[in-house]
Amino acid sequence: MTKIKAYEISKGFGVSSKDVVNVLHEYGVSEKNHMSALDENELNVIFEYYTQKNQVEDFSPLFAVVEQAEPEKKAEDKKPKKGEAATDSSVEETGVNFSDEPIQARKTRVVDTRVNNVDLDRLDNEKLEELIPENVKESGGSSNKQKIKTGNKKSKLAKEKQGMKEPEKPVKKEKKEVLEVLVPDTITVGELSERLNKPSTEVIKKLMMLGIMASVNETLDFDTASLIVEDFGGKVEHEIILTEEDKLFNDVEDSPESLVPRSPVVVVMGHVDHGKTSLLDTIRNANVTDGEFGGITQHIGAYRVRVNDKKITFLDTPGHEAFTAMRARGALVTDIAILVVAADDGIMPQTIEAINHARAAEVSIIVAINKIDKEGANPDRVRQELTEHGLVPEEWGGDTICVEVSAKQHKNIDQLLEMVLLVAEMKELKANPNRLGKGTVIEAQLDKGRGPVATLLVQNGTLRTGDIVVAGTAVGRVRAMNDDKGKTIKKAGPSIPVEILGLSEVPDGGDVFYVVEDERKARQVVEARKFKQKQEAQKQSQAVSLDNLFEQIEAGKTKDLNIIVKADVQGSVEAVRQSLERITNEEVKVNVIHGAVGAVTESDVMLATASNAIIVGFNVRPTPGATVSADSSDVDIRLYRVIYDAIEDIEAAMKGMLAPKFQEQITGHIEIRTTFRVSGVGTIGGAYVTDGKVQRNSLVRVVRDGIVIHEGELGSLKRFKDDVKEVATGYECGVSIEKFNDIKEGDVIEAYVMEQIMPQ
Secondary structure: OOOEEHHHHHHHHOOOHHHHHHHHHHOOOOOOOOOOEEOHHHHHHHHHHHHHHOOOOOOHHHHHHHHHHHHHHHHHHHOOOOOOOOOHHHHHHHOOOOOOOOOOOOOOOOOOOOOOOOOHHHOOHHHHHHHOOHHHHOOOOHHHOOOOOEOOEOOHHHHHHHOOOOOOOOOOOOOOOOOEEEEOOEEEHHHHHHHHOOOHHHHHHHHHHOOOOOOOOOEEEHHHHHHHHHHOOOEEEEOOOOOHHHHHOOOOOOOHHHOEEOOOEEEEEEOOOOOHHHHHHHHHHHOOOOOOOOOOOOOOOEEEEEEOOEEEEEEOOOOHHHHHHHHHOOOOOOOEEEEEEEOOOOOOHHHHHHHHHHHHOOOEEEEEEEOOOOOOOOHHHHHHHHHOOOOOEHHHOOOEEEEEOEOOOOEOHHHHHHHHHHHHHHHOOEEOOOOEOEEEEEEEEEEOOOEEEEEEEEEEOEEEOOOEEEEOOEEEEEEEEEOOOOOEOOEEOOOOEEEEEEEOOOOOOOOEEEEEOOHHHHHHHHHHHHHHHHHHHHHOOOOOOOOOHHHHHHOOOOOEEEEEEEEOOHHHHHHHHHHHHOOOOOOOEEEEEEEEEOOEOHHHHHHHHHHOEEEEEEOEOEOHHHHHHHHHHOOOEEEEOOHHHHHHHHHHHHHOOOOOOEEEEEEEEEEEEEEEEEOOOEEEEEEEEEEEEEEOOOEEEEEEOOEEEEEEEEEEEEEOOEEOOEEEOOOEEEEEEOOEOOOOOOOEEEEEEEEEOOOO
């Protein structure tokens, strides 16, 4: 029998594929998903459920005669005989139960009638008073009290009460009012003592009892302040301080009934030359109708395509670098990532990077196995390689959808788009169009004729012409708005990309934009943002590094330590990954979020910035661009020759013991332009100092294609025939390296010295 998938049968019944899967789960038949093939038993359950659901509900015409006679018969049965009461016993005699509920068995109560003899004479008189219930003691004066006679003896308390007047009725104790204290996220000790109406010294004592040494001006977090308030018998209320931005940007959650389905937002990622651009062009051109004049007239970085009666939004980013740069700014714009893999090439380094970037962004991945028309195409090999990176195809029991396509021959493109819609349906993507617009800046540039031009993706609400928009430090009124076809439009709802004019400056890609109602307040918020940016640029927020790792752990800022591993061979990458992940302890979890072979690149630095990660390199060097990018982004790059050194450094950093005595200081780089052999000396390199300077006593490493092939010392440094102490940038020189003769043209010699770090 031909296997039928769950989503295919859902079309036949006119229901969503999610409903079909839920029916199977509800009846415990299987744990299937929307792409699973159904066997005969599972199909029987689906057919039985939906045919039973559509049965005739009203059978009253068939029983009309019976229903007419039934009331008369019931009335005669219920009518009691003359002089006879309709008691429970009569019901029992007839054997008929007129109640809807079943007759319950009569409950039996067991009472203990044994007598307890108490010898009152043996009890202490005061203890007798204690035996009297409180309600009896407080019910009135001594004359009304119950007396316990113990012969001629009277309790001492009873004698004292005999000569007393009848006491007044006791006054009910007033409940002590509980002091309610508003506590914000952070509060100083002095301010907390004022809110508690207690001296600051008492608050400090309480803190000392908790093991916290704090002065009056010290800042406490919410949890610590709450403990102090509760110790003083107060009640804590969380004080939420609204900033001007919070008041201006109405960012409240939407009620479920206000949400409506929206289009999925898709990004296409993959290795270079695997057909990303061809696939995007094929999808775009296949969805351009003849009625559109000239097709797509301009490129705005995003476009929409129609599939049957639904639409999909594609972000046309140049690759995962831009995608990650946007995520680094907190922008989560995409719902689904299409990973393009060439069937004849398989998984490549950039494919692995794309997988890791998509995973870090927590988006669903659909694999498009492209170029299936080429000779040597092997889709099953691609599936096998995908499993090695945690993506198990659905055909093999996993949850990753794989579609074999050919962008060149337009093969299975519709099936790919259908799978995108299917994943979107399972994700239940929704938004509220009936509120002020909010979304993300996809890209922006300064146009000579039009001024700042920004491409926006509306994610919630509706953006209209004339709206006041705040995006980062840019603010302005929307003067004109075009869609992805270049057509002028007046409004755009969720998941629609638009190009707008009217902002005061060019915003950054990844900035979140808001539509606001008060232009004056909007400009105040923007000015405050600019001032804050200026302050942050001066002090630069501290990113995680091995040197400050322990302080961040102590401060509770770091729970996960993300690491990117780059090495000279794949075996080293895996060995380092396993070794580092074993360091995980109760306080910090070590995650290797990406590992690859080759030099540390700008792409690695971007991922580290987005994920707050440390880069660990083995026998590799960073590219010049990566070094500059790491310095500007405060990304910590650690380079090692021995795995154990890295493990010891990270363990020591987690324990707060990292105290390096020496630090490497790179002084310059030499590029080998030519080589020649000298008998008795070895290989001499004719070189050019590209940056910095090279000293005669420098330590050096030979770097070939980003990988370190040797470390040692300079054997000689010459200018023409003379030995020199140093050579500066822009000068040629001759160099030899001790105990190393395999110098080749194109090699880069990195010169460095070890400087001692003075203790702080």
